Amino acid sequence: MNQEITIAFIGGGNMASALGAGLIGKRCGAHDVHVIDINPEALQSWAQQGCSTATGPDDTLASQRIWVLAVKPQFMKETVAGLRPYLQPDTLVVSIAAGISAQALGAWLGCPEQPWTRLVRSMPNTPALIAAGATGLMAGSGVSEAERAQVQMLFKAVGEVVWVDDDHAIDVVTSLSGSGPAYVFLFLEAMISAAVEQGMDAAQARRLALATVSGATQLAGLSHEDLATLRERVTSKGGTTAAALDVLNQNDFSGTVRNAMLAAAKRAEELSRDFS
Known part of the structure; x- marks a missing residue:
């Protein structure tokens, strides 16, 4: 050793x-x-x-x-x-x-x-x-x-x-990777719930949702292309993915994530002052 x-x-x-x-x-x-x-x-x-x-x-x-x-x-x-x-x-x-x-x-x-x-x-x-x-x-x-x-x-x-x-910078890390697993779990919960609502078996929905997030993350890590390009490759004009992304964008998905991370970082700063 x-x-x-x-x-x-x-x-x-x-x-x-x-x-x-x-x-x-x-x-x-x-x-x-x-x-x-x-x-x-x-x-x-x-x-x-x-x-x-x-x-x-x-x-x-x-x-x-x-x-x-x-x-x-x-x-x-x-x-x-x-x-x-x-x-x-x-x-x-x-x-x-x-x-x-x-x-x-x-x-x-x-x-x-x-x-x-x-x-x-x-x-x-x-x-x-x-x-x-x-x-x-x-x-x-x-x-x-x-x-x-x-x-x-x-x-x-x-x-x-x-x-x-x-x-x-550690407070920013807290808002990104420290708290980040909870954001992913919430997203997975929402995906599974929506699939079950449409009639899919809960165990099947969980299996597919977990594989989807895991696979997408691995693909992003191994690919030489940026995330925007990878997203565009899944998104055909007028197709199913485009319809889904339109709803996310109309509801300011990116802004919501940004605000969530800012709230986490702010809370980390507050806790630092409280404990100090």
Whole structure:
């Protein structure tokens, strides 16, 4: 195994488990992973893999090079306060909590006059649970190129990775890929419901809808043509697709999506202010 790392997950829930599944046995051994969670039941699967576990911060935490903060945003400030005594000069902290700015995290880990800058803020999404995620990352000024590479490796284990420059860009990532799976699920629900309303069996409608969205996404990813050209290739003048797109355009489908994403980004900014 190359590029082995030692890592601590503070919070052992679904997203931490997804990251662990992508790393253990590939980029690190189970013995290199330490997991802290106040709920003993959440630690059982980690312990069964051979990871060390604890229900609170301990000396083992101090020996782990990368800390992944995976607790709920409303508990983050209190959690960080308990972690600070174990922070080492070379500790790299990665947050996967939504709505908490790098500035706030840096102040909590260090102090307002000397914030912690060895910090990466991330915004993954739920498809990471099946190694098909999309994650936005931003690095603090104290993060080296080698450490950026390590963090990229961590999240590449569960999908695609894009680096952005600041907290505002992370809010945009939140509105796009972070919240995006919910938009797709809603679209699928609407497609299936409309097919059932026209008399199709619900199981058949689900199967076709899922295959359609999956296939269209794969085609877009593999094609050298832009999305507009791909759309036009499906759309014959005066045909069925044109009739459907006319209805979507009349109801400002693109504007609705835009407004939804702006609302998500605005809410992310509000949450950042609230938690900070």
